[in-house]
Amino acid sequence: MRLGFAGTPEFAAVALRALLAAGHQVELVLTQPDRAAGRGLAVRPSAVKELAQAAGLRLLQPATLRDAVVQEEIRASRLEALIVAAYGLILPQAVLDLPRWGCINIHASLLPRWRGAAPIQRAILAGDRETGISIMQMDAGLDSGPVLLAAGQAIRDDDTAASLHDRLATQGAELVVKVLERLPLPGWPQPQSGVTHAAKIGKAEAMLDWRLAAELLARQVRAFNPQPGASCVLNGKALKVWTARPVVGSGSPGLIIGAAHDGLLIACGEGALCVEEVQQAGGRRLAVAQFLNGTAVPVGSRCAVATG
Incomplete structure (x- = not known):
């Protein structure tokens, strides 16, 4: 398929590698602007940027997707779908409507539990015994769109956010490839009960x-x-x-x-x-x-x- 990809950290890079390995044509990669990180606060590229550059993919790093010029770049790419994973920027409705099959998000929880920025950490903090991956059709809400495919992942007694992150990243990459093979897929609406919010860790x-x-x-x-x-x-x-x-x-x-x-x-x-x-x-x-x-x-x- 002719895809766009939006993501920033290693969780997203794992998915991008899987999409490329599956033979998809990634026309455009969106990632957040380079930021200072680490003890020396050196400006570093994101994991997704490094992968995109190594693969020779077209890359944009906008500060916002509300910019008309950026939206025109996405429109001109004639995407069948835009895959989103831990991107960190809000997708306005104008962007959600551009790809043929819309925007598809890889979320690291079993929705509607742990919508938001830190689902892996919040699941461990809460003492959850299970989490998982939800592949979701994005809408204007916060992780509130219909789920296309989901699978569970046990949380082990010794799991850290790092170890659970790595298993979920692999699982998410596998599931999104399966979803693309099966499009169009009917999504099921998330239930109104059981909604929890995974606020960013302070x-x-x-x-x-x-x-x-x-x-x-x-x-x-x-x-x-x-x-x-x-x-x-x-x-x-x-x-x-x-x-x-x-x-x-x-x-x-x-x-x-x-x-x-x-x-x-x-x-x-x-x-x-x-x-x-x-x-x-x-x-x-x-x-x-x-x-x-x-x-x-x-x-x-x-x-x-x-x-x-």
Whole structure:
């Protein structure tokens, strides 16, 4: 098919690779403008841009799709469908109406649960046992259009946002190729019940509140790995927590009740969190055994407890 593609991060790049491998003619690729990223805040191209350039595809990086010139570029491409995956820009109705089969979105949840920007992280945070991929016919709403094809994906006890992301990206790429093989497909309207919204993750959410149950904090650690990384303040210094699990234990929230090579044991509002991998500001990720070799963390010291 004669396709357009709109996407930005690696999740989208996986789908674009699959479309190219399936023999589709990708006439136009849309991705967000280059932005500063990483510790040095260097301006970097998106994963989709790198792939599009390597494949010699026509590329646009508009700041908005409401621009008449951009809309004319899309119209002139005579697309049969525009595939959208984690693009990050709103598609106005004028763009939704351009392709023959409309705009088709790859969304990382079983809609209508977790509409919005951060469905993978929100599913882990909520303790969901299953998520999945929905291939959706886009309309003017937020992830509210009819679903063309969907498939579930189990959430494992040790899944991080990174590991779940990778499985969902592969699944989404496979499903969108199947959808294109079967067009036109009748979509089924999303039910009005069961709608939840996956708001974008804010940095303030990453701070661990030791007054919460250890199970909730362990989910937070997994959901925010790799971005933005769960964090706490230990002995007055910021510390990112990359790997942790809930265990039996008790004490005042934030109290260090154990410090051994297999983990730091920190009391929570309910139970305790065994922290196994950490990172100090400006440092690298370390197993707790390595961290304790260079940093004294005596039992009885504590992590700061959030206020408010």
